[in-house]
Amino acid sequence: RVVNISIDRSRKMVDRDNSDFFHTAESPKGVGIHGMEVYFPRTAVKQSDLEKFMGQSDGKFTIGLGQTNMAFCNDLEDINSVCMTAVANLLEKYNIAPTDIGRLEVGTETIIDKSKSVKSTLSRLFNDHGNFDLEGVDNINACYGGTAALLNTMSWVESSAWDGRYGLVVCGDIAVYEAGPARPTGGCAAVAILVGRNAPLVLGSVRASHFEDAYDFYKPRLDSEYPTVFGKDSNVCYLRALDGCYRRFAQKWEAIPSNDKFNLSAADHVVFHSPYNKLIKKSGARMLYNDWLRNSKLPIFKKSEDLLETFRHELPENTYDNRAMESAFVELAKTMYQSKVEPSTLLPMQLGNSYTASMYTGLASLIHAWHKPRTGAQVDTDKETMGKKILMFSYGSGLASTLFSMKVMGPTGHIAQAGNLDERLEERKFVTPEEFTATLLDREKKYGQFGWSPDSDKKELFPGTYYLKQVDEHGRRTYDRVALSPFRNTINYGQKAFHARMPTPSARSMHTAAPRVAAAAARSLVRCVRR
Secondary structure, X not given: OOXXXXXXXXXXXXXXXXXXXXXXOOOEOOOEEEEEEXXXXXXXXXXXXXXXXXXXXXXXXXXXXXXXXXXXXXXXXXXXXXXXXXXXXXXXXXXXXXXXEEEEEEEOOOOOOOOOOHHHHHOHHHHOOOOOOOEOOEEOEOEOHHHHHHHHHHHHHHOOOOOOOEEEEEEEEEEXXXXXXXXXXXXXXXXXXXXXXXXXEEEEEEEEEEEOOOOOEEOOOOOOOOOEEOHHHHHHHHHHHHHHHHHHHHHHHXXXXXXXXXXXXXXXXXXXXXXXXXXXXXXXXXXXXXXXXXXXXXXXXXXXXXHHHOOOOOOHHHOOOOHHHHHHHHHHOHHHHHHHHHHHOHHHHXXXXXXXXXXXXXXXXXXXXXXXXOOOOOXXXXXXXXXXXXXXXXXXXXXXXXXXXXXXXXXXXXHHHHHOHHHHHXXXXXXXXXXXXXXXXXXXXXXXXXXXXXXXXXXXXOOOOEEEEEEOOOOOEXXXXXXXXOOOOOOOOOOOOOOOOOOOOOOHHHHOOHHHHXXXXXXXXXXXXXX
């Protein structure tokens, strides 16, 4: 099919939703997320209890940080085991054959080996089923590695190298801090993400990044899990990266001829990387500040016009410590926060900062919020959420950041169903701050040691959890798994499932659109009959 297009491709951005561009072999439409699985440990500690234990005033962590609880794990779990659990749960819940995964890529900053990747350990889950053909390794840059893994995998699925199978992205971390003011900002989670074509949650064509050389948060001590953190610097770096990404995203968005001028009203939701919730509220306000810089005549600024004008002559670079301006925009952004941001904050507030997994626990929380049962008349939530647009801001110290978009192009209710977040959060075991502190001290003593086995009771783990069985005298790790539960929430779509691969004579033929594949198969069948 010949398409006449008047756009000068050398100078204009391409709209991914334009089928004239993207229904082709080179750039197939619909690459995105088919499914997600969030794993978090069963053990947790309440932030309100930590406030008392650490001698802080009431609300220091629950209001000051905006956090509710914090997940953590004992010596039975390490970064390999939490990622193995996330992967195994996703494959089983979505009824995906391990042989149907062609790329497996990991994002993490939790290092237990300076050479051997987490991905290589995860490979055993696929090798046992005869799958050794798995591209991808680990991506490391603080909290950004998960996004690097996701964008890499989506590029693979969209490329000529794609062999027709799914990509699987795993982002996870165990965030722990030494005793002191940063300790309440820890957490733990791993998220497995199933990537493919014709997905219900599609990657947008516009994205913008901001990279710098900074020392806001880093881990120079290779004999310790604990980072070196400059909290104030890290907050400024985060907001500066957000400014850079948001401004460039708006410019790229507006370079697409069919798009209007960009501002926050173009997105239904915003999902942030979440070190702690108070920073997320400031980040939403910072986006609104950027909108004001670009167009102060927008209706949202009308009521506060006189107050905002007092900040007109402030250089944006000098406003990160301006409390009066921050308060003004946080107040102005309250309604926007409640509708666009708050639905994505459940897991980040309940689990804490899970580094590479943080933003993706936010995305899982948003999907959960969309499909959560409501009182009153029944609503078709899949139909209601169709077409929604999401902005995703990923940040990793050091620093690396990207703002990208996703659009709902199909049903997402199955992701909420598989996540089962409310029930799983209720099943957690809360411990005292004393037990939490003793657990971290035990991890600290065992970090980097050889020739030991965990002391903790595996009965305290969720069913189906992988756990560390032994670290031998050479540092080699072996794992086992807690027995599965008969109450497991499995989605079984049958032969016509979205994850069933189309039968094709070769992998290369998967690079054409589905109708063309069907037509080619029909012609081949006719030729066979004629012979």
